[in-house]
Amino acid sequence: MTMDQLKRQAAARALEEVRDGMQLGLGTGSTAKHFVELLGERVAAGLKVIGVPTSEATRADAERCGVKLTTLDEIDHLDLTIDGADEIDPELNLIKGGGGALLREKIVAAASDRMIVIADDSKWVSTLGKFPLPVEVIPFGLGATRRAIEKAFAECGVSGQMAVRKAKDGHVFVTDGGHWIVDAQLGRITDPPGLAKALSAIPGVVEHGLFIGLASSAVLAGGGGIRVIERRKPKGDQE
Ligand SMILES: O=C[C@H](O)[C@H](O)[C@H](O)COP(=O)(O)O
Incomplete structure (x- = not known):
């Protein structure tokens, strides 16, 4: 099948x-x-x-x-x-x-x-994180938001490459809400509720893909x- x-x-x-x-x-x-x-x-x-x-x-x-x-x-x-x-x-x-x-x-x-x-x-x-975690962000102040996301990752014991998502045409992918997405390759998320809470507290983060x-x-x-x-x-x- x-x-x-x-x-x-x-x-x-x-x-x-x-x-x-x-x-x-x-x-x-x-x-x-x-x-x-x-x-x-x-x-x-x-x-x-x-x-x-x-x-x-x-x-x-x-x-x-x-x-x-x-x-x-x-x-x-x-x-x-x-x-x-x-x-x-x-x-x-x-x-x-x-x-x-x-x-x-x-x-x-x-x-x-x-x-x-x-x-x-x-x-x-068995553990979330192999799939890159999408974090929806406001384009304004993205550098500061990325640094805050990295800090949240470190505090939650995870780390990994982050990249702004691109569409198939090579331009930045824009969501239905007009925002951008940063995909984070974390590998293993040991505390999904803790990480969800930390990401939600960052001003430039609109939403993240942890449900x-x-x-x-x-x-x-x-x-x-x-x-x-x-x-x-x-x-x-x-x-
Ligand atoms: O933004 C997309 C959604 O969260 C999808 O539900 C998710 O990516 C799974 O999609 P698919 O069924 O195509 O694997």
């Missing part, structure tokens, strides 16, 4: 959790795209849901698939968010933002009663079938 087929299987399993009338957060990336397409098929067959997209790319996909959309200004909460991830650890802490959508993804996940992470099982790791205590469950598709892992601690618990 190809990686893409595994992603679609995980998306299909998560779709089983969707009920008529739900307000959904719609994630970003190649796995979330499968979910939006499968959701579109259910909508065409009569399912009534409304979604909040986490990126302009997902907005376009959802519109193409006939999924009705709204915003977090028009509704006050979401029942369920389905999104992919770049890494998932056994506590269901995540690294997200490989596609640059981390800011809207985190706002949507935080506004949602539940978040299901869908992935092929190559995303499952702590947000995922309720993970659906992992692999050669041996599908595994569903439930988070043991309540949503928002970072200890």
Whole structure:
């Protein structure tokens, strides 16, 4: 089975959790795209849901698939968010933002009663950090922000190369919110909640790709079938 087929299987399993009338957060990336397409098929067959997209790319996909959309200004909460991830650890802490959508993804996940992470099982790791950690920053004062990020890394016992993300055309990658992303090659993040807190305290950091205590469950598709892992601690618990 190809990686893409595994992603679609995980998306299909998560779709089983969707009920008529739900307000959904719609994630970003190649796995979330499968979910939006499968959701579109259910909508065409009569399912009534409304979604909040986490990126302009997902907005376009959802519109193409006939999924009705709204915003977090028009509704006050979401029942369920389905999104992919770049890494998932056994506590269901995540690294997200490989596609640059981390800011809207985190706002949507935080506004949602539940978040299901869908992935092929190559995303499952014992310790986060092999995937470069995306940190979304304001371009103004970037030198100072980078120094503050380095200091936060040192205080949290991690270090590694940082690079401003470039788009395929070689220009600086600009997020949907108009910010830049610094990717940090940390290798091993031993205290994800501690690092998340330290990064959030830096003025030039808009958001970072550590999702702590947000995922309720993970659906992992692999050669041996599908595994569903439930988070043991309540949503928002970072200890
Ligand atoms: O910014 C992008 C998102 O966080 C994605 O959910 C993440 O990068 C995983 O994407 P994919 O499903 O394409 O591996």
